[in-house]
Amino acid sequence: MDQGIIFDIQKYSIHDGPGIRTTIFLKGCPLNCWWCHNPESQSFNKEVLFWEDRCIGCGDCLKACPTGAIEKESNNKCILCGNCVKACSTGARELVGRRVTVSEVIKDIEKDLIFYDQSGGGATFSGGEAVSQIGFLKSLLKGCREREIHTALDTTGFCDREYLFQIADLVDLFLYDLKIMDDHKHLKYTGVSNNRILQNLRELSLCHDNIVIRIPIIPDVNDHDNDIDAMGKFIKSLLNVREVNILPYHNTGMDKYKRLNIEYLLSGATPPSKDKMEHIKKRLERFGLQVQVGG
Ligand code: SF4
Numbered sequence: 001m002d003q004g005i006i007f008d009i010q011k012y013s014i015h016d017g018p019g020i021r022t023t024i025f026l027k028g029c030p031l032n033c034w035w036c037h038n039p040e041s042q043s044f045n046k047e048v049l050f051w052e053d054r055c056i057g058c059g060d061c062l063k064a065c066p067t068g069a070i071e072k073e074s075n076n077k078c079i080l081c082g083n084c085v086k087a088c089s090t091g092a093r094e095l096v097g098r099r100v101t102v103s104e105v106i107k108d109i110e111k112d113l114i115f116y117d118q119s120g121g122g123a124t125f126s127g128g129e130a131v132s133q134i135g136f137l138k139s140l141l142k143g144c145r146e147r148e149i150h151t152a153l154d155t156t157g158f159c160d161r162e163y164l165f166q167i168a169d170l171v172d173l174f175l176y177d178l179k180i181m182d183d184h185k186h187l188k189y190t191g192v193s194n195n196r197i198l199q200n201l202r203e204l205s206l207c208h209d210n211i212v213i214r215i216p217i218i219p220d221v222n223d224h225d226n227d228i229d230a231m232g233k234f235i236k237s238l239l240n241v242r243e244v245n246i247l248p249y250h251n252t253g254m255d256k257y258k259r260l261n262i263e264y265l266l267s268g269a270t271p272p273s274k275d276k277m278e279h280i281k282k283r284l285e286r287f288g289l290q291v292q293v294g295g
């Protein structure tokens with residue numbers, strides 16, 4: 001696949017694998033986690049974001065819209081033509097998501113070769129769920145491999161097993177998300193069962209020797225001792241896991257929900273304290289795991 005849809009390319013990233021990296025965010029995800037800080041990553045289509053605080057009420061967007069979608073936001077008539085974005089002089093309307101070719105993305109990644117070489121960095125493919133665009137992702141990974149650029153894949157693990165194994169050899173480092181062990185809770189808070197995620201991780205750990213598991217710590221969702229112990233027990237049973245990163249919940253993406261006109265379901269939640277993170281770290285270490293806060 002020569003083309004795909006992305007919503008961002010972040011340069012000089014230092015939290016998505018070793019060294020200095022370029023992170024490419026592919027658009028579209030089969031999950032919708034309540035705490036997702038990139039809600040614009042979830043739809044597989046482009047979307048229009050509305051920044052209320054930048055709007056001066058001039059009405060230019062209304063005049064430019066061919067379908068009346070702005071007048072009645074609930075009528076689903078937006079055809080993503082982008083006319084309102086062009087008409088808006090204050091930047092209050094933004095089109096998120098763009099179609100790009102593999103060679104465009106590779107050229108962008110190549111611009112920072114010198115930083116990767118000096119820092120031991122490379123390219124990280126994130127999302128959304130990047131494996132959902134398997135053809136595009138595979139071509140990007142191949143492009144990096146041909147240029148000897150280190151690759152990392154940040155994945156939910158919710159994907160077809162064959163897809164995951166089609167690309168496993170092209171991925172130098174897996175950043176594999178583990179969210180909740182209790183399947184009912186997983187279904188409630190992410191929209192999908194965790195069966196496939198756990199099974200894929202089990203099989204991947206049999207054949208890949210560079211997997212880092214990332215656990216978002218979400219207050220009252222997965223931060224109780226029994227949740228942590230269940231994760232520790234499961235990870236311990238896997239063959240090859242290099243490290244576990246625990247990532248404290250933060251609500252920096254909350255405003256984006258407003259801009260997309262989506263309800264934020266975790267509005268009362270507060271980030272876990274340092275002590276709480278330290279407690280969870282120690283609890284996981286009891287399973288003999290290498291654990292780091294952040295990552
Ligand atoms: S993208 Fe086009 S159809 Fe959608 S709201 Fe803007 S002008 Fe209207």
Ligand code: SF4
Pocket residue numbers: 054055056057058059060061062087088089090091092093
């Ligand atoms: S064109 Fe921009 S500033 Fe004017 S009403 Fe529309 S969103 Fe607001």
